[in-house]
Each structure stands twice: as C-alpha cells, then as structure tokens.
Amino acid sequence: xxxxxxxxxxxFKAPDSSRLQLDEQGGLRHFLTIESLSxxxxxEIMDVAESFSSVGHQAVKKVPVLxxxxxxxxxxxxxxxxxxxxxLAAKRLSADVINLNIATSATSKGESILDTIRNLEAMHADMxxxxxxxxxxxxxxANNVEPHVSVINAGDGSHAHPTQAMLDxxxxxxxKKDFSNLNVAIIGDILHSRVARxxxxxxxxxxxxxxxxxxxxxxLPSDIGSLGAHAYGDLRQGLDNVDVIIMLRLQRERMxxxxxxxxxxxxxxxxxxxxxxxxxxxxxxxxxxxxxxRGVEMDAAVADGAHSVILQQVTNGIAVRMxxxxxxxxxxxxxx
Amino acid sequence: MNxxxxxxxxxxxxxxxxxxxxxxxxxxxxxxxxTEPAGFKAELTIDASDQWIMPGFVDLSxxxxxxxxxxxxxxxxxxxxxxSAGYTAVCCLPDTTPVLDTPSVAQLILDKAEEAGxxxxxxxxxxxxxxxGHTLSEMFALKKAGCVAVSQAPKNNINSxxxxxxxxxxxTHDLLVVLKPEDVLIKDRGCVHEGAIxxxxxxxxxxxxxxxxxxxxxxxxxxxxxxxxxLTGISSAKAVSMLARAQFxxxxxxxxxxxxxxxxxELDVGTFDANYHVSPPLRSASDRDALLAGVVExxxxxxxxxxxxxxxxxxxxxxxxxxxxxxxETVLPLMLKLVDEKLLSLSQLVSxxxxxxxxxxxxxTGCLSVGAPADICxxxxxxxxxxxxxxxxxxxxxxPYLGHQMKGRVTYTLVNGRLVFGK
Numbered sequence: 001x002x003x004x005x006x007x008x009x010x011x012f013k014a015p016d017s018s019r020l021q022l023d024e025q026g027g028l029r030h031f032l033t034i035e036s037l038s039x040x041x042x043x044e045i046m047d048v049a050e051s052f053s054s055v056g057h058q059a060v061k062k063v064p065v066l067x068x069x070x071x072x073x074x075x076x077x078x079x080x081x082x083x084x085x086x087x088l089a090a091k092r093l094s095a096d097v098i099n100l101n102i103a104t105s106a107t108s109k110g111e112s113i114l115d116t117i118r119n120l121e122a123m124h125a126d127m128x129x130x131x132x133x134x135x136x137x138x139x140x141x142a143n144n145v146e147p148h149v150s151v152i153n154a155g156d157g158s159h160a161h162p163t164q165a166m167l168d169x170x171x172x173x174x175x176k177k178d179f180s181n182l183n184v185a186i187i188g189d190i191l192h193s194r195v196a197r198x199x200x201x202x203x204x205x206x207x208x209x210x211x212x213x214x215x216x217x218x219x220l221p222s223d224i225g226s227l228g229a230h231a232y233g234d235l236r237q238g239l240d241n242v243d244v245i246i247m248l249r250l251q252r253e254r255m256x257x258x259x260x261x262x263x264x265x266x267x268x269x270x271x272x273x274x275x276x277x278x279x280x281x282x283x284x285x286x287x288x289x290x291x292x293x294r295g296v297e298m299d300a301a302v303a304d305g306a307h308s309v310i311l312q313q314v315t316n317g318i319a320v321r322m323x324x325x326x327x328x329x330x331x332x333x334x335x336x
Numbered sequence: 337m338n339x340x341x342x343x344x345x346x347x348x349x350x351x352x353x354x355x356x357x358x359x360x361x362x363x364x365x366x367x368x369x370x371t372e373p374a375g376f377k378a379e380l381t382i383d384a385s386d387q388w389i390m391p392g393f394v395d396l397s398x399x400x401x402x403x404x405x406x407x408x409x410x411x412x413x414x415x416x417x418x419x420s421a422g423y424t425a426v427c428c429l430p431d432t433t434p435v436l437d438t439p440s441v442a443q444l445i446l447d448k449a450e451e452a453g454x455x456x457x458x459x460x461x462x463x464x465x466x467x468x469g470h471t472l473s474e475m476f477a478l479k480k481a482g483c484v485a486v487s488q489a490p491k492n493n494i495n496s497x498x499x500x501x502x503x504x505x506x507x508t509h510d511l512l513v514v515l516k517p518e519d520v521l522i523k524d525r526g527c528v529h530e531g532a533i534x535x536x537x538x539x540x541x542x543x544x545x546x547x548x549x550x551x552x553x554x555x556x557x558x559x560x561x562x563x564x565x566x567l568t569g570i571s572s573a574k575a576v577s578m579l580a581r582a583q584f585x586x587x588x589x590x591x592x593x594x595x596x597x598x599x600x601x602e603l604d605v606g607t608f609d610a611n612y613h614v615s616p617p618l619r620s621a622s623d624r625d626a627l628l629a630g631v632v633e634x635x636x637x638x639x640x641x642x643x644x645x646x647x648x649x650x651x652x653x654x655x656x657x658x659x660x661x662x663x664x665e666t667v668l669p670l671m672l673k674l675v676d677e678k679l680l681s682l683s684q685l686v687s688x689x690x691x692x693x694x695x696x697x698x699x700x701t702g703c704l705s706v707g708a709p710a711d712i713c714x715x716x717x718x719x720x721x722x723x724x725x726x727x728x729x730x731x732x733x734x735x736p737y738l739g740h741q742m743k744g745r746v747t748y749t750l751v752n753g754r755l756v757f758g759k
Contacts, residue, residue: 017607134653135538136608158538221535
C-alpha cells in the first residue's frame, strides 16, 4: 500500500514521547514521562535543582524566575503532599498559583477534561500541573493544550510520576555521587506504581546497571524484563549487595482484590526491618516516597534510622519541582 | 430488474470458479453465468472490465447503535457504509438500548433496515435478558421474529451455569450462539494486551488467558451440549490452535477475527493513541501472524468488529475512552493488502468474508451459484483512495487509518438483484 502517512499496518511504533515533550531545540516543553529523555536533560534538571536548594534556607524564600506566570495545579485525584510541594515550588519561583481539586468539585462528573482545559486556557494559564487516576491523562492533556501552555505530570494512573523519580535521583546523587556502580532495589507494588516505572526509566538512563524489583508475582508487571529490571520474589536474594533500597507505598485496597492475603504476611515477606537491612551493603540508603505505612512496608526503626533519607527526599521535592517548572516554562519564554 | 454484469472476473470459491464471465440477474437472483438466458433483456448493464465480481460480504459482528445510541450511528448510516464496502448483509449485536431481547426490538431493527434499503441487517438476539447474564431470553420468539442467532456479545458477562443452560436451550431451538470469548473476571479493568506495552505504559493488561480460559470452557460445554457456537473476535495465537484442535475433533465451533487484528499489534498503541483502544485488544506480532495463518487455513473467518463512535468517545485519557474501531469500510482494502503481499489468496479472501460467514449463518448467499440471491459486489482492486471525511460513510470516524491511502474499492453493490451502491 503506497501511502501519504506511514501505514498503521506496517508501522512499528515504539512508545516515544519525545516529539510531544521536547521542543525543536530539544528543550523541555512538557514534563510527562522520563521515557525518551536523555541523560543530559535529567542531569540538567538535577543541576538546576541544586542551584535552587538554597532558596529554602534564605530569609526571603523566593526567586523572581516565574514572576507573572500563572500555574494551575489540576488535581483530578486527591493528593495533599504532592500538591503542596508543587504549590510551594511555584510560589518560591514567584508564580501565581491556582489549586483546583477536580476530584472533590461538583463538576467532576459533568464536565469533560477538555472543557476544563479550555476554560482554564481562556484564563491565560501558562502551565498545568496534572494528576489523574488514568494512565495517559497527562499525555492526553498535553496533546490538547495550546502551544504556549506547558504540562507537568504530577502522576497519571500507574504510568508515570516523573518529578517524584527525579527527586529520588537527585537524592541518590547527593548521597552516592555517582550512578554507574550502584545496585538499586525497588520493593513493593511495582504493577500499580507510577513511581516505580519512572524510577526504573531514570535509573536506566542515568547508567545504573543493576536495577531490581522485589515483590510477589501478583504485584509485578508481566513484562518487567522489557523495562530493564530484574525481578526477585525473595527479599534476602534481592537485597544482596544493594546500595539503595527504594520502598513503595502499599495501597490498602490491594488486600481486598486477591493481590495479597494480608498486611501481616506482606510485612513478613517484604517489610523492611533492621535485621533484613543487614542483607544489603553496610552503607545502604533507604528511601520512600511517603506517606509510610509503618509496620507494613517498614519498621519505624528503619524509617527513622541512620540509613533513611526520607525527609531529605521531601526537601528535595521542592527544589526538583522548581527546576522542572523553570526548564519547561523557559521553553515558552524562548518560543514567545 | 434484469441486470447484466459484463466482462468482469468472477471469483466464486464456493463453486471453485475464477474466470471472466458475464453474470445475468433477474428477479433478484442469479439467472445465469456465461450464457445469456433466452429472452433476457438487460435493463441495466454494468461494464466490469478489469474488475472483480465477488459474492457480497457477510459481516458476522457489527454494532449498528440503533436503537439507543443514534448519536454514534444509525442503521441507515451504517448499512449504507456497509454496501459501499462490499457488504450485502451485516449481523448486528444485541447491545442496543433497549437491548435486543424482545421480538419488538428485532422488528424495529428489521423495519429500519428495510426502510434504509441498503444491506440486509441480520439481528442477533440477546442470549440473556438485558444482556445481564441471569435470565434466558425468549429465544424461540426471537428466532420467529427474524434473529439469525442469539448472542451475549459484546460482553461475556455470564456465569458457567447460565451459559451451559443457555447453550442447552439454544440447541433445543437449533439456534446459533455467538459469543465473544473473554473471561470478564480475568479481563477485569484491562484495556490493552498484557505484555510489553501494558508493562511500560502502566495500562491495565488483558492476559491471553482471558481469551483461552473462556474458549477452553466453551469447548467442553459445546461438546457436551451439542450447541452450535460461533466465537467472534479471536485475538491470540493460542486461541487459533485451540480452535484448530476443536474443529479437528468435529466440535461445532466456528470463529472469526476482526480484519484489523491481521495488521495491527499492541505496539500501535504507541503513546496512548485511543484509536487503537479496541476489544479484544491488539496483541503481539506473533499473535497477529497466527491469526492470519488461521484465516489462510480456514480455521477463522473475517468480520469487521465494527464499533462506530462519536468523536467525544475517544477524547479522554486512554483507559476512559470507549473501545472500538469504525471498521466496515477498511476491511476490504486491508484484506486486499494481504493478497497483494501474497499472504492470502483471493479465494481465501472471498471465503473468509462471504462464503464462510454465509455457511455459518445458513444463508443461501456467499456464492454466485445460479438461483442464489444476487448479493454481489464489484471491486476495482487497483484503485487507491484516501481515508478522509469526504470518502467515509460511517458516522463513526474512529479509525486509526484516517489519512491513509487504501488500495481496492467497491464500485457496485447489489442486494437481492437491486443496485444499492454504485459510483
């Protein structure tokens, strides 16, 4: 079949978001997923975040980078913590911020996402920070916004949570300096985790050679190998010689749907205790995106212990989000 | 009306015939092939030089959306699209509102189809009341009202006890049962093939086992009850081999594959392109190749799986979009592409689109025998055309082929010897 477009029947489209999230100069236009971003871009995000790290310690915690810009936090799914850090990041950059919690608003059923977007564009928003329960929601919105508007994915379904992954990478870089010789293990519900998918992609791009996921088979994606990670069903084997442990939050509703028998058994097999920490390297770093279910994913002693960098992650979350907002809106300044 | 189709290449695998012959049509039937009947006076002569004359296609699976979803499509709009694509008969699924579970809804659909005057519309009555999977429908009454089969499609929400009894009851009235092989509990909220793409994009996957577990159960129940079952929309390699074994063992089970499944794979979903959100899901390249082999070997027939939608149905994040492709008008060019690539013979194309489905439904059509109803399409195989709003008749523009060049186009379609489409 001769065709004007590539015939769908013979195309071999690997998922590629680069055309959507990069501008013609290769800069960030949207920030939707780690997939397809280069090591240089990820490094630039961490470098810019580094430069913003001191802002929080100043007497006046503000820089005038995004003065006059309007950022809309568009949360179709509830999240206090993530929204707060985006809110704070935008305010420290001197942007005007609107928080819209669509999940609890009365219009959530009647109005389509496109109608919501059109209305907000009419109010001259420059950026949407989007969280939604559907995988692909941020891509959908980015495909439908006007050219001057940037979209940042603050978590879409089980697909991606790229700012969380970048703050985790930023934290790992602060602690371990270099990625190339690290063994990293992610423990928990990988199947439903947008955080894990983005982390695995970022770790791969940054050169980590041994990425492990540790979980029961019910909580692993069917094709984990294609993501570039090795699966372990046994915590002891999975943690052997590991430099960084990333714990995931376990959603309580997984118990009711025949994915897990009980929190008790999960903790016994996959929960992190001081004793199990000894399987890893002595200087192992323990991370968690929060909020922690103490006694389900990990012991309080581990969460609050010497290996834990959980609060450092929270602090870094603001700097990384400032960096991503600056880099994406920097695009629109150039583009006019 | 007496019609003469001249100089065309007649392709009729049911009679093992392929060659240039004139076709004489009178009283809605094929009067003669080759030799002019005594006293025949053509009121219309179609010159089919360099064109192919085939039996009209019979679609085993389409949703026509009426009654209840006229904002998506109507019987008039879709039966018109059907004849423009070479279909002379279209089976419609019972997923209307109200559900096609009473004779009055069947009658309404038949009336609308007759009023429109394009393709024959052959209704599938609901297997269970409201398609809810609990109570058997009045199958005898549905059959009397003109339903050619009973069906639980497009969902398969029926437990094993009700299914077994429904098969026994359908057998009593010698009714074909059309099912979509899908274990809805295994499928759960899945929206793409469980594999590389579901793993990467974090979309809920539909494992192959959702299909094969349902087929394994059905093979046992069909063997036990003796009911005739047709499976619509096969998607996996494993299912093809299970069907081959069942057919070899003389179990009365036939099946079809949607034409786009012979071309597309899970990778076409790309980054959340909702035009590729389809049920059953697009699976791996090896599944696609095995499905094609199934058609070549005669294990599978080919249906459209036509699911027209309004634009808004696809304008949402991927999992929240409605599955389905508006596919009636792309079936023939997609099948001809396989013939062009020498993956399929022309007679296999006609068998899988016309003769095979007709046999399953017990129709007299699907062939060009003398005395058979003159359900015929004439095809210009080399004509190229672009898929765009101007060239499209279905009310649903939800096709992943929008903007693509297609090769092979229908020039004339006759239903019961009446010209219902002509360019």
